[in-house]
Amino acid sequence: MRHFLTLADYTKEEILEILELASQIKKETKNKEFKEYMPKQTLGMIFEKSSTRTRVSFETGIYQLGGVGLFLSSNDIQLGRGEPLSDTSRVISSMVDMVMIRTFGHEKIEEFTKYSKVPVINGLTTEYHPVQLMADYMTIQEAGLDKDLVVAYVGDGNNLAHSWLNLCAKLGFELRIATPKGYEVNSNILDRALEMAKLSGAKISIGNDPKVAVQGSTVVTTDTWVSMGQEDEKEQRLKDFDGYIVDQNMMSLAQSNAIFLHCLPAYRGYEVSEEVMEGSQSLIFEEAENRLHAQKGVMVWLDRKRNS
Known part of the structure; x- marks a missing residue:
C-alpha cells in the first residue's frame, strides 16, 4: 500500500504518471464528465492547521470522484484532547478508505501512517507540502x-x-x-x-x-x-x-x-x-484550481495501487 507523504518517496515516472492521470481527470471535469473513480469511498480529512484551498479542493475532489469527505478538526475529535496518534489512526482508518492530514511536525503524519490501514496523504506539514507542488508542476506543464x-x-x-x-x-x-x-x-x-x-x-x-x-x-x-x-x-x-x-x-x-x-x-x-x-x-489562480485536479489524480492513483 502506498502513501503520499513526500515527493522524495516517488520516482520520476510515478510523479508524471499521477500528473497525466490528473490532466485526464481535469479534462473530463471541464466537460462535466464526472466519472466515479472512487464510488462510495470516504476520505477522512484531519486538520490541525486551518485551510482554505486544501479543505475545499479535497472535499470537492472526493465528491466529484463519487465519494464523500469528512472534515475532522483536531478541536472536534479526541486527537485534540490527547488521544495517542496510534489509537486515532487505527480507529479512523478502520472506518474510511483514505486519510488526508494537514498538521505541524512531519513526524506526526509518519506516526499516523505507521498504524493506518488505508493510504495517507500529506495535506501539509511544517517540513513538506507535496500536494501543492503537484498542482504547481501541473500548471507549469499547461503553460x-x-x-x-x-x-x-x-x-x-x-x-x-x-x-x-x-x-x-x-x-x-x-x-x-x-x-x-x-x-x-x-x-x-x-x-x-x-x-x-x-x-x-x-x-x-x-x-x-x-x-x-x-x-x-x-x-x-x-x-x-x-x-x-x-x-x-x-x-x-x-x-x-x-x-x-x-x-x-x-x-x-x-x-x-x-x-x-x-x-x-x-x-x-x-x-x-x-x-x-x-x-x-x-498564473496563481490557475495554480490554485489545479490543487483540485492534481489531488484527484493523487487519490485515484493511490486507490488503484491499493487495489492492484
Missing part, C-alpha cells in the same frame, strides 16, 4: 514550460522550498533558491535532494541574492514570509526579508515568457507586489 525548466524560488526556506527541492531532484530540472541569511532550507533535506539530483541530472543552487536566482528563469515562485504559527515573528521577518519582494523589477530579470506562481494566501506588498499578482505573467 508549456516543463522543457528547459528553470525555477527561481525566492523567500523563506520552508516546507514549500523543501518540496521544490524534492520535485527538482526527481524530475531533473534547474532550481535556484534564494533566502535571507538565517532562513535557509533544512540542511538534511538539502543534502538528500543533492544526492537524488546526481541520478536525475537536476541542478540545484542555494544563495541569498534573489536577483541572481531570478535572472533568466522561466518560473518565479515565492511564499508568505509569515506562515501560520509565526505571527509573533512578523515584525522581525518583515525586516529580514527586505529586498525579497517579487515585484515587476524582479520579474523583468526572468525570461520574457516566465510565469509567476504563489501557493496562496498572498500578502501584497510583502512577498509579492500587486502589479505582479494581477499581471499577465501570474
Whole structure:
C-alpha cells in the first residue's frame, strides 16, 4: 500500500504518471464528465492547521470522484484532547478508505501512517507540502514550460522550498533558491535532494541574492514570509526579508515568457507586489484550481495501487 507523504518517496515516472492521470481527470471535469473513480469511498480529512484551498479542493475532489469527505478538526475529535496518534489512526482508518492530514511536525503524519490501514496523504506539514507542488508542476506543464525548466524560488526556506527541492531532484530540472541569511532550507533535506539530483541530472543552487536566482528563469515562485504559527515573528521577518519582494523589477530579470506562481494566501506588498499578482505573467489562480485536479489524480492513483 502506498502513501503520499513526500515527493522524495516517488520516482520520476510515478510523479508524471499521477500528473497525466490528473490532466485526464481535469479534462473530463471541464466537460462535466464526472466519472466515479472512487464510488462510495470516504476520505477522512484531519486538520490541525486551518485551510482554505486544501479543505475545499479535497472535499470537492472526493465528491466529484463519487465519494464523500469528512472534515475532522483536531478541536472536534479526541486527537485534540490527547488521544495517542496510534489509537486515532487505527480507529479512523478502520472506518474510511483514505486519510488526508494537514498538521505541524512531519513526524506526526509518519506516526499516523505507521498504524493506518488505508493510504495517507500529506495535506501539509511544517517540513513538506507535496500536494501543492503537484498542482504547481501541473500548471507549469499547461503553460508549456516543463522543457528547459528553470525555477527561481525566492523567500523563506520552508516546507514549500523543501518540496521544490524534492520535485527538482526527481524530475531533473534547474532550481535556484534564494533566502535571507538565517532562513535557509533544512540542511538534511538539502543534502538528500543533492544526492537524488546526481541520478536525475537536476541542478540545484542555494544563495541569498534573489536577483541572481531570478535572472533568466522561466518560473518565479515565492511564499508568505509569515506562515501560520509565526505571527509573533512578523515584525522581525518583515525586516529580514527586505529586498525579497517579487515585484515587476524582479520579474523583468526572468525570461520574457516566465510565469509567476504563489501557493496562496498572498500578502501584497510583502512577498509579492500587486502589479505582479494581477499581471499577465501570474498564473496563481490557475495554480490554485489545479490543487483540485492534481489531488484527484493523487487519490485515484493511490486507490488503484491499493487495489492492484
